[in-house]
Amino acid sequence: MPATQRFEGPSDLHLHSVHSDGTESPAQVMAAAHAHGLRTAALTDHDTTSGWAEAAEAAASLGMTFLPGMELSSRHEWRSVHVLAYLVDPDDAELRAMTERIRSSRLDRARLMADRISRDYDVVWDDILAQTTDGATVGRPHIADALVARGLVRDRAEAFSGILSPRGDYYVALYAPDPLTAVQLVVGAGGVPVIAHPAGRAGLLPMPLMERMLAAGLAGFELEHRENVGSAVRTLRTLCRERDLIVTGSSDYHGLGKPNQPGENTTDDAMVTRIIERATGSAPVYP
Numbered sequence: 001m002p003a004t005q006r007f008e009g010p011s012d013l014h015l016h017s018v019h020s021d022g023t024e025s026p027a028q029v030m031a032a033a034h035a036h037g038l039r040t041a042a043l044t045d046h047d048t049t050s051g052w053a054e055a056a057e058a059a060a061s062l063g064m065t066f067l068p069g070m071e072l073s074s075r076h077e078w079r080s081v082h083v084l085a086y087l088v089d090p091d092d093a094e095l096r097a098m099t100e101r102i103r104s105s106r107l108d109r110a111r112l113m114a115d116r117i118s119r120d121y122d123v124v125w126d127d128i129l130a131q132t133t134d135g136a137t138v139g140r141p142h143i144a145d146a147l148v149a150r151g152l153v154r155d156r157a158e159a160f161s162g163i164l165s166p167r168g169d170y171y172v173a174l175y176a177p178d179p180l181t182a183v184q185l186v187v188g189a190g191g192v193p194v195i196a197h198p199a200g201r202a203g204l205l206p207m208p209l210m211e212r213m214l215a216a217g218l219a220g221f222e223l224e225h226r227e228n229v230g231s232a233v234r235t236l237r238t239l240c241r242e243r244d245l246i247v248t249g250s251s252d253y254h255g256l257g258k259p260n261q262p263g264e265n266t267t268d269d270a271m272v273t274r275i276i277e278r279a280t281g282s283a284p285v286y287p
């Protein structure tokens with residue numbers, strides 16, 4: 001029997017743990033997925049695969065299939081573009097070098113933002129460090145949590161719309177590769193690249209860039225995601241139908257960091273199968 005016949009839906013392919021900016025351990029994330037009725041779940045922490053082992057073990061003990069993933073940071077001009085990287089080889093040298101570079105830049109950038117913020121607000125770098133787990137990919141959500149802990153904002157959402165806004169005085173950009181390079185790195189690591197929340201408030205990426213990414217092996221788009229808005233989703237749905245691309249649906253669960261709940265969007269079994277069959281970098285972990 002082919003291995004791909006052993007997973008069962010419903011499947012949620014985008015969840016975060018404390019290895020990046022989620023608030024729960026990988027095992028807790030898998031338990032939350034299970035409690036929401038999921039039978040297959042991915043862990044897609046930003047720019048790291050360090051949560052995979054714990055998630056795989058927890059999923060197995062819950063009778064679930066674990067699908068290893070990552071959400072790779074990239075940037076096109078001023079906007080950040082997130083590339084979901086499924087079933088990559090976690091030891092691929094080029095991908096590892098890139099994720100290490102991004103994570104180290106994220107740390108420098110968080111320090112710079114902390115320096116700027118601490119001129120106006122009673123919060124220091126140690127407050128932010130206290131919100132991160134050792135080795136985690138650091139991001140603005142951890143700064144947000146420090147601001148919440150200091151009573152300066154109510155929640156992450158308020159921090160993001162104010163103090164942490166890219167239009168504000170405290171924002172510092174992080175280093176990230178361009179989206180085409182990100183796709184090439186994921187493909188080079190045997191993985192399956194899917195653009196996360198591709199129809200967010202920033203709108204669609206320019207079509208010529210998307211064409212270059214598709215030519216480089218971009219597999220599809222996360223069309224079911226609460227941050228997708230407006231007619232851009234319809235445009236992409238048509239593109240996916242015409243080109244027979246992979247379409248996914250996911251929660252982007254961050255524990256208490258966002259209202260998103262596991263399983264609020266799911267990915268069809270046929271699409272999960274296509275992801276598994278296309279990958280050469282690693283395999284799902286079946287119960």
Ligand code: AMP
Binds near residue numbers: 138161
């Ligand atoms: P960064 O990559 O450090 O710039 O931070 C972006 C991350 O913050 C994304 O992964 C989002 O999941 C998270 N994020 C963005 N906006 C919000 C928000 N309004 N509330 C909570 N988390 C957010």
Ligand code: ZN
Binds near residue numbers: 020021022046254
């Ligand atoms: Zn996040």
Ligand code: FE
Binds near residue numbers: 071082196197
């Ligand atoms: Fe994202």
Ligand code: FE
Binds near residue numbers: 014071196252
């Ligand atoms: Fe995400």
